[in-house]
Amino acid sequence: MSLPHVLLGLLAEPASGYDLKQEFGQSIRYFWSAELSQIYPALAKLERDGLLESSREPSPKGPSRKVYRRxxxxxxxxxxxxxxxxxxxxxxxxxxxxxxxxxxxxxxRRRKFIEDLRDDFQERLHALEAVEQYWSESDPRYPDRLPDHEKYRQMTLKLGLKRYAATVEWCEECLERM
Amino acid sequence: MSLPHVLLGLLAEPASGYDLKQEFGQSIRYFWSAELSQIYPALAKLERDGLLESSREPSPKGPSRKVYRRxxxxxxxxxxxxxxxxxxxxxxxxxxxxxxxxxxxxxxRRRKFIEDLRDDFQERLHALEAVEQYWSESDPRYPDRLPDHEKYRQMTLKLGLKRYAATVEWCEECLERM
DNA sequence: CAGGTCATGTAATAAGTTACATGATTAA
DNA sequence: TTAATCATGTAACTTATTACATGACCTG
Structure with a gap:
């Protein structure tokens, strides 16, 4: 029962279902994901339950947007x-x-399996490293002087980095032991 | 669509649905789990599809068992x-x-959250460490002379140990930084 | 004889994925 | 004009959880 809560969390800023789906594509995707076909009904239910409210807003590009607020x-x-x-x-x-x-x-084929697995996690690791590098270059407060709401996101990122690195390492160890 | 495959994997030895559920309680539970109410229909479907076959066998204790074979x-x-x-x-x-x-x-409450998380992973880590210790004490071939089918299980265990340890470490780091 | 474990299942619900339907706006 | 992106949704299906139903056998 966590998707509704994730949506509530992301809706610190007003956003449409479509916007929220984009956010899943960024950092969030390392620990959660959802399709639009799951997001729209979830938002509708949160509104019915009074946890969100919405308003139609014209879009600069494309059809009108339904913007939700917490x-x-x-x-x-x-x-x-x-x-x-x-x-x-x-x-x-x-x-x-x-x-x-x-x-x-x-x-x-066993060897290939583990190599593929390593490559997969290596890629994720690189992606997170890129996120961290960009963040640290674009904000001098990174990592210890960040405001609260970014600090916990940074910590979340850190765990991802640690785990992916550990996993890549483990793959290498497995390959050596074969 | 992995539960059927997990069941196929576990059925290297003949077993009943009830047996399989027990196995999930052991090492497996760190990366998969399933309730009996999911296992029974899954086995029935695998049998219909010809991937398993079954026979009724009397049980020493309790009602008769339906034993599946791959x-x-x-x-x-x-x-x-x-x-x-x-x-x-x-x-x-x-x-x-x-x-x-x-x-x-x-x-x-943030601090408490992270402490609780650490305790949770600490516990899992201890459980896996106990598994490893028991294994290494009871089999002199541990870890590098194990037969194939145990070697990959040992490696799986190792990843669990690594990840849980990394997670506990990360919790500690977070707490220090708060 | 009461409570625990052994043993197999069904039913109802929740959560998630894939496919489909619709239509506006923009850039090539 | 055609493809891409913007935007919202429904329908069908698969996967997983929780609750319920049944009954044998064993131990205290």
């Missing part, structure tokens, strides 16, 4: 989610399940 | 899944989404 109720719901403490659901990592049964395929 | 077709399907290469879907990490919006709650 209500006081919405802000409260977001807070409650955070105050309930960390939500840790069981992760479903298909590639780890595959790793678990990797002996099923011939040795050469 | 067919040649099933083995093939498992191989194909692995040969298609690593499946990396977008992860949905609720607690990272929460971290991203953590400025929403008061500073003392």
């Amino acid at each position: 209500t006081a109720e919405g802000q409260k719901a977001l807070k409650e989610w955070l105050l309930r403490g960390p939500v840790c659901r069981t992760e479903r990592l298909d590639y780890l399940a595959q790793m678990f049964f990797l002996e099923t395929i011939p040795p050469a | 067919t040649a077709e099933g083995q093939k399907a498992l191989k194909e899944w692995l040969l298609r290469g690593p499946v990396c879907r977008t992860e949905r990490l609720d607690y990272l989404a929460q971290m991203f919006f953590l400025e929403t709650i008061p500073p003392a």
Whole structure:
């Protein structure tokens, strides 16, 4: 039940469903994603429940936009989610399940599997490194003098960097041990 | 579409739905889980599709068991899944989404949030460390002389250890920086 | 005989993906 | 005029969770 909360979180600034989908494409995508076909109904329900309100606004390019704003109720719901403490659901990592049964395929293909996995995480790592570099170059307050709302985003980024680096390292170790 | 493949993987040895559920409770749970209400229909479908076959067997304790075996077709399907290469879907990490919006709650509660997160991962780390210790004590081949099918499980375990350790470390760093 | 574990399932609901439908505006 | 982007949505399907239903066998 977290997508509604993620949307509430992102709606610190008014935005349309379409805008929100773009935001998922940026930093968010490393820990969450959603299709427009899931976002639109979710926003509609949040509005019905009084956590959001919306207004139609003409768009400079394209059809008119439905811009959502968080209500006081919405802000409260977001807070409650955070105050309930960390939500840790069981992760479903298909590639780890595959790793678990990797002996099923011939040795050469096993090696290739792990190389592919390494390349994938290497790429993600580079992407996050680029984010960090751009951020640190464009804001002299990076990383320790950032305002609160950016500080926690920076920390989130840091965990991504750590985990992806650890994963790439692990792939290399596996390859050496084969 | 991975649960069926996980079941195929686990069914290297014949087992009932109930047995398989137990296995999820062990090592598997760090990267996959499923309820019995999902497992039973999944097994039934795999049988209809000819990837598994079953037989009723009396149980020493309790009602009769339905024991599934992998067919040649099933083995093939498992191989194909692995040969298609690593499946990396977008992860949905609720607690990272929460971290991203953590400025929403008061500073003392932010700290508590991160402490709780650290405790959670610390616990998982301890659990995996216990698994490793037991394994290394009970099998002198651990870790480099293990037979193939255990070697990849050991590597899977290693990634878990690495990631959980990195996460605990990261929590500590966050707390220091607050 | 009560409570726990063994054992198999169905039903209802929630969450997420893929495909489809529609139409405006802009740039090549 | 054709393709791309902007913009909002519905429908069908798949996947996962929670709740319910049933009953055997074992232990205290």
